Amino acid sequence: MSLIEIKDVYYAYNEQNKAIDGVSFDIKQGDYVTIIGHNGSGKSTLAKLIAGLLPVKSGSITVGGLEVNEDNIAAIRTRLGIVFQNPDNQFIGSTVKDDIAFGLENRQIPSEQMEGIIREYSEKVGLSDYLEYEPQNLSGGQKQRVAIAGILAMKPDILIFDEATSMLDPKGKKEIKKLMYDLAAGDDITIISITHDIEEVLQSDDCVVLNKGKLFMHDKPEKVFADAEKLRKIDLDVPFVEQIREAFAKRKIKLKNDDLKGMVEQLCRYRSNH
Amino acid sequence: MNNLVFGKYIPIDSPMHRLDPRAKLIGLFLMIAAVFVPKSWWVFLVIAILLTIALASAKIGIRMIVQSFKPMLMMMLFLLIINSLTVKTGEPLFAIGTFTIYHDAIFNTLFVIVRLLLMISITTLLTATTNPLDLTLGIEWLLKPLEVIHFPSHEVAMMVSIALRFIPTIIEETIRIMNAQKSRGVDFENGKLSQKIAAILSLIVPLFSVAFERAYELADAMEARGYVPGAKRTRYHVLKFKFTDYLFIFICGLVLAFSIASRSFL
Structure with missing residues (x-):
């Protein structure tokens, strides 16, 4: 059985257009799944539906066998955490340690235990020297790391990143992506990441492409990007590696090894021959 | 916006900073009551001396206190002018042209002004030495009894x-x-x-x-992150009364008692 099962889900903010229009797919435990698509394709809506922040209009979402609804939401939230896009709008406490403590307070962790948990997770995200800092004295990347620490402290096994790196500078992006990859490397944590970052998609186990609220593609990232024509049809970018692969195909050059190393070799040979 | 002194927290360490916010809030109420009750200048002097000691121990400079008075200066001047024009009791003090200024006009107003200045200083002492978050926790604790009537x-x-x-x-x-x-x-x-x-x-x-x-x-x-309004939560910051907190409240209570008693003997 899959950890998260999305079955024929519909959602609409208003009468005219459906934000999510009959989407079905499964996510296995421990997988790192990226969701890509244009703005307004329904990516964030889907994340909010999974987290129970919006109710489905029809269809069903189950997380670990429990259907996401009013009755189960408290139980589901104990194992699910979301990191949102805007670093400022998810910083609830007035200092780093207060913000990490916020979720623990909701979870009714005794106050004597909080100090240790806060220390453990601030260290995990590399912010143990910043515990007393206020949000206005932190960079965007640091604020996102605080958000991640606050969520990890609640020990979820499903993490949703809703464009968590899109408002950050290159340095911040790199920091957060490294943290995500480290978390994904473990077996028990399932990651769902909504992103525009093709580099990140290539790191994931599975890629879901949404277009106008519909499931457009769902496959391994290499397979998704291999169908460059299909991606271009909905104006999505094709990774550089795939562009090279296409260029080879156009010149009718057969690749001996169809991986990155093979392509680099072939490319060098091609340069020296021409 | 940074030159606003009134209500600004000064993040340093001092005996006043270390007091429990609840003790400081209770102390504030007691002291403000003590400033309101008396009819004698002597009580003001006693309160002013105690306040000076407290301000010094909190490392709050005289300049900050003077700055905190500034927003009220116009109002005080206005009060003085209006009272000079209207109050006609007590000994006549001096005359400007044909207009006589009376003793009560000046001294009653000064009394009110000193009262105001003391109140501002007491409030500044609280806000300058208490982190806003702790202050919120203190206020929450003080409002707790209202939960009986479902006050959130x-x-x-x-x-x-x-x-x-x-x-x-x-x-x-x-x-x-x-x-x-x-x-x-x-x-x-x-x-x-x-x-x-x-x-x-x-x-x-x-x-x-x-x-x-x-x-x-x-x-x-x-x-x-699991927040449900009205649901039970634990708290990361747990306030704990120490001996010094009780002592502080006791001293403030003593000042109020002295101030009330002073009405009958001063």
């Missing part, structure tokens, strides 16, 4: 602490929007009143729209 003291405290948390963010945003509007030719400094109002509107409308958007996102983030 915890939610109110949560709202206040979030509001405090977002003040710097909103100020930053205000500056950003002002710069954006300036670059589009909006003039915030010059022009007629109607033009200035239009300029301010171009600031306020986007500011509110962004603030609402923030509020929605923050609500989502809080909900996603």
